[in-house]
Amino acid sequence: MKFKAILSLCLAALMIFMSACSPNGGETGDFSSEVASDEVSETNASNASEAETTAAEVTTEKEQVVLTPVTADDIPAFSGGAKRSDYNCGDGVYMKVINMVMELEYRTYLEKLPTLGYVEESAREVGDSIFYTFSREGTALIAAYSGSEDTARLTILPYNPYEAYSDIYGVTNAAVGDVEPLVTMVNTGINGEDTGMSYIIRTPTGSFIVIDGGWTGVGEAKKIRNILKEQNTNGSLPVVAAWILTHPHADHYGAIADMASVYYDEIVLERVIFNYMSDEMLAKSDVDKILNDNNSPFNILRKALSSEKKWGYTQVIKPHTGDILNIDGVEIDILHTHEDVAPDTSALQYNNAASMVFKVTAGGHSVLFLADLTSKNMLSIAKRFGDHLKSDILQPTHHGRTHGKIEVYQLVSPTVVLWDCALSSYNEYKNQDYNQYLIKNFPRHYISEKGTVTLSMKTLEEVS
């Protein structure tokens, strides 16, 4: 460890995000002195109660976190397996992928880590997957194993999320609120064209979680703003506890750019959560142009997150498969990121494969968001998570167009299917076998172009 820099929590995360945009990769340490001197101390967001309070006034006090640059070489040696690969996960996170690993070898490794000074932060076994997270001297090591794939993935982080984001990681006393939790599929569609994926979860405390948001430039941000206002019970600005972005395709991550440009002061945005690939990988992918285009949603968001006037107070969080985040009483279980595709970097040229997949649970029910996950990775999550995929509500992958897999949909067995697509698209693809499986076997279906729909997460009934 060469040095430690004291950074504000959100600016540290922002710095990581910015480094992803840097043509040079932006080594973590390069920003330290600049960012550390730019400290801001303001009032806590939770204190905002008056209706006239503006978002600019409602900023969070920046907690301090130790950021410790790491490389793949800092990952403790693994004995066993074969065919090892290093993968740059982006944002200062590195991974070693080891194939042909026996479970015994993996468990031996887990036993070794405490002897090297690692402290266990979390452990879970789900399906045929095992996830352990350890911390040591301000870093974290995620040791994951998939039995069906005989693969160990060892991921090292330059911070310990259980310390840095202790309000959402390792939460044992989840927030309890009396607000009815809701899930809303936002009406998208422009003259019969798909305009993307846009969902809003209202948490039991009355805050919101926005998922993707849809295209830029076609009014999606305004729709989200209006729904947040309508569903807001707090009497002040709507608090978006998290805005989750599944992957950087325009029909998913565009609307947050419009929110950042126009309505940034009409919400309090506490966190932005996403796990994009490294800048090197993005530059080789189907979104290569977003890095250097000042007007891309990617850079508009980046600027907003570095702007004191806008969302400089917002935390930026990069979750990993196996993580469970608890946000205001809503559990978010991360099931897939681009890190699960590595080392097959050729598959990641198409960002759909890098979609972040997660299950959201609130009010006794769950929603599985598959984003645009590709078919090979659909089969992978079926193998890795099995029955754990069971959910009450399903968002079929890729707007119900391609990549669907009956194997996954069987495991999910939803009561409600939310098709985020245009009617024309639904009709064009509904005869695909995987879609027919959903249509014939499960009772309730909603199509986003027909209109916004809101369901209670307690009863699954429609809420007007």
Next chain:
Amino acid sequence: MMKKIFSLLIAALMLLSLAACADPADSAETTVPSGASTTAGSPESEEITNDPSGVFELPTETSEYEGKIVFLNSDTRSIAGLDDASADLLDQAVFKRNAIMSERYGVEVSEIVVKSSKAATAAENEIMSGDPSFDVAMLNYTNATKLARQGLWYDLTSIDNISLEKSWWDQSANLNYSFGNQLYYTYSNMVTSHFDHVRCFYFNHSIMSANSLSVDELYMKAIDGKWTLEEMYNYAKDVYRDDGNGIADASDIYPVVGVPSTTYSALCSGADASYIKIDPKTSLPYAYFTTEGFIDAYNLILDTMSGNNFFYTGCKKNTEATDMFVDGHALFLMTTISNSNTMRTGMKDDFGFLPLPKRDLNQEHYTCNAPNPYSMAIPVCTKEPERIGFILEAMAYYSTDTVRTTFFEIKLYGQTSRDALSWQTLDLIYSNIAYSIPVESTISYSSTINGMMVEGSRDISSYIQSVKSSMEKDIEKFINEVTK
């Protein structure tokens, strides 16, 4: 070298003057750069104190119009700008203009970025909903025209706070886009795409020198109004050089290079033979390409360009043609001003600018067209036209000493031009912008004619006869839609 140093010094001085300009508004009240359609200004600022078109008549400070103004922007250049010392100078100037709007009026300029391919549908849907998320749309004129025909724009002439006759509004656009005294979209100093999109001729100093041609004489011909198709031919006719392989290919040196269809279109415009023109008596469009005057120009251009190895027609994209010119493979290149950035950063040889050549000496003015720039329009359902009008007027005005100055005096004259006389021909180019008449963007005849020119077809008369009747009906329909 001295010329380059001189240009750099001017650029540095302009940068300093912009940076030191604490109050552009106060400055603008006494020193008003000339309007885009009259004269583009020069490195030597000229003072115009008694020009009513340069007097700002709105309050220079008021809180009456404070709040956000949201642009739906399909232009590639931001209207919000960038507050970053390493950002492009124009982005910094836009940011500075917006800062003035914020300080004086409490107006915050925001933009929603939309791809050009989705812009028309997005704007249409939002306006039809009655409550669009934007106050002003920045669409290319093809998209803007499409929506104008549907009656989706507010008539700018009916907004009291907008003074279209002022120098910060583009008078050429106001003229070409007005029908029946209604104007649905136009340009101002607020943005620069209409400056960027202007077509012109570039020439290579080294090839001039290698052929014993005088750069100064060429400039003087242009400045004296004598730069014609015939002069272009005379200058270029002996320039072709084979690279030694005996095959006419892209590695040779040609008199003229450019994308064939756009080059022919530009030459028609330059020869005062636009496909559609405005009848000065009625102020309504008519099909010029059905006239003898157009046919004469058509044939003259083909006569000029179709000489053996005179015009290299193998470039399918602008970048290919520009690269050939940058690499010293052509004396003349026809492309837009925006491509001068490529020359500035990548060209070893010095280069100069010329207007599009006139048809002949009888033609009174040069005409340089600007294809499809991003225009500004207000949704017809706007609930606050006077507020939006006020803000647009003020933005255009305060852009004069920020955005416009940066575009012309710092970037174009200071950074891009490589010789002492370029600014005079650039002035000629910008004094003679002729925007295409909107009806042209909605018809297919122009692309057919372009295709015929590329093929070298002389059968233009019979084609015109075959479409004349339907063409006239199309124009009539257009006029009815935009004037009702």
